[in-house]
Amino acid sequence: MALPGTWQLDRFDPNIGALLLPMFYGRDATTTDRLLDGDMGREVNRRLEEVLGLHVLGRWMHLGFAHLYTLDRPVRRQDEIAGLRIRTPGGEVNNRRLAAMGAEVITVPWPDLPQALRIRRVDGLLSTHATVASERLWAHGVRYCFEDRQYFPQYVPLFSDLFWSRLSPDLRDILTSTWEELVDEGRREAAVAQEAARRELLEHGVKIIQPDAKDLRVWRNRLVESQMQWAVDMGIDIELVSILRRNLGD
Numbered sequence: 369m370a371l372p373g374t375w376q377l378d379r380f381d382p383n384i385g386a387l388l389l390p391m392f393y394g395r396d397a398t399t400t401d402r403l404l405d406g407d408m409g410r411e412v413n414r415r416l417e418e419v420l421g422l423h424v425l426g427r428w429m430h431l432g433f434a435h436l437y438t439l440d441r442p443v444r445r446q447d448e449i450a451g452l453r454i455r456t457p458g459g460e461v462n463n464r465r466l467a468a469m470g471a472e473v474i475t476v477p478w479p480d481l482p483q484a485l486r487i488r489r490v491d492g493l494l495s496t497h498a499t500v501a502s503e504r505l506w507a508h509g510v511r512y513c514f515e516d517r518q519y520f521p522q523y524v525p526l527f528s529d530l531f532w533s534r535l536s537p538d539l540r541d542i543l544t545s546t547w548e549e550l551v552d553e554g555r556r557e558a559a560v561a562q563e564a565a566r567r568e569l570l571e572h573g574v575k576i577i578q579p580d581a582k583d584l585r586v587w588r589n590r591l592v593e594s595q596m597q598w599a600v601d602m603g604i605d606i607e608l609v610s611i612l613r614r615n616l617g618d
Contacts, residue, residue: 369525369527371429371523371524371526373431373523373524374428374523375388375521377416378602381415381416381419381420382602383608384524385459385460385461386605386608386612387404387519387520387522388459389592389598389599390465390594391592391609393465393584393591394516394581395517395520395616396517397430397433399616400522403616404427404428408615409427411608411611412608416524421528421529422526422527422528423526423527425526425527426544426551428522428523429522429523430523430555431496431521432520432558433496433562434496434517434519434520434521435494435517436492436494436518437492438512438513438514439485442512443492443577444514444579446469446587447470449470449514450469450470452491452492453490454466454472454474454491454493454494455492455494456474457494457495457521461602465591466494466518468594476490482505482508485505488509493510494518497513497562497563497569500513501568506569506572506573512574512575512576512577513569513575514579515576515577516584517584527543592613
């Protein structure tokens with residue numbers, strides 16, 4: 369069994385990248401859950417299973433929103449992202465979205481990030497409150513957070529199809545039902561952990577800047593103009609992109 373993040377899976381199944389496209393920029397978790405916990409989620413899982421020969425155990429587990437964190441230069445509006453060198457955790461859509469906002473995307477292995485921050489090889493990073501707090505990145509220069517909900521990282525519960533096929537029906541039912549019983553609790557715990565990490569960041573002097581809701585919509589609409597071409601370039605099913613956008617309702 370594995371529990372990879374969505375930002376790690378688009379290299380294997382480009383369709384996962386659809387969930388990181390600009391149409392999700394700045395949205396709340398409820399909107400994403402409404403889509404992925406229903407028919408759309410089952411369709412995404414079906415495609416993932418077909419492409420990779422895997423079994424998706426059930427609904428996805430939350431990590432928490434990813435935002436922008438910077439060192440010496442605060443970001444108060446989206447147009448201030450331009451020119452910043454931003455480290456991303458991976459994912460072609462993440463790179464394209466930030467590049468479209470004017471950032472220079474930098475690849476830095478996670479173990480090398482503290483040093484890259486100290487020597488100012490990068491101006492900031494795309495991450496979550498809990499991840500930044502877990503590594504105490506304020507000690508390496510992180511001073512600001514632009515809380516713009518760049519995307520909503522989640523973990524996908526996967527089994528090898530070969531292993532799954534060897535299990536008895538009773539064991540499959542136990543695994544499936546147990547996961548379903550626990551996934552909502554896991555999501556709540558993730559949200560609590562992110563909020564606790566947010567408080568920890570504030571306690572250590574990190575200033576958190578919340579963008580205006582109208583600006584989030586404006587930038588989402590602006591970025592959405594490019595997303596169909598991104599889908600074509602990356603091999604994301606454009607029909608899936610269209611269905612997702614219709615279900616988002618705007």
